Amino acid sequence: VRPLVESKYRVSKDRTRRAIAGLSMGGGQSLHIGLRHLDLFSAVGAFSAAAPTDAETVFASALGDAKGTNDKLQLLWIACGRDDSLLDRNAKLSAVLKARGIRHIYLATEGAHTYTVWRKYLGEFVPLLFR
Numbered sequence: 605v606r607p608l609v610e611s612k613y614r615v616s617k618d619r620t621r622r623a624i625a626g627l628s629m630g631g632g633q634s635l636h637i638g639l640r641h642l643d644l645f646s647a648v649g650a651f652s653a654a655a656p657t658d659a660e661t662v663f664a665s666a667l668g669d670a671k672g673t674n675d676k677l678q679l680l681w682i683a684c685g686r687d688d689s690l691l692d693r694n695a696k697l698s699a700v701l702k703a704r705g706i707r708h709i710y711l712a713t714e715g716a717h718t719y720t721v722w723r724k725y726l727g728e729f730v731p732l733l734f735r
Contacts, residue, residue, distance in 0.1 A: 625649030670705035685715030
């Protein structure tokens with residue numbers, strides 16, 4: 605069965621040309637899907653993500669093979685506002701990734717859980733996909 609996106613749109617099947625990103629709960633889903641399906645995506649963006657509180661378990665496969673994960677992942681970009689209630693979860697995820705040697709960008713910026721902040725993140729994240 606072909607994935608829905610592939611059946612509806614002209615998209616590359618090359619994982620090096622695919623990214624997944626989202627905000628809030630969608631950011632959490634982007635992390636869940638992207639880090640567990642590095643066979644489909646080479647870049648993951650999470651904006652004020654509802655990051656899992658049990659990252660060690662949820663991302664055990666990616667965390668257990670830092671070299672393999674780093675080889676496959678061109679970009680892992682996580683950002684959250686300092687006034688956002690999800691800041692602690694994102695900071696803890698970044699700490700786990702760092703401790704396990706997973707390359708990523710983590711930004712704690714000004715702002716809260718708002719579209720104004722997410723629009724800024726999108727403007728910072730997207731150009732990194734085309735380097």
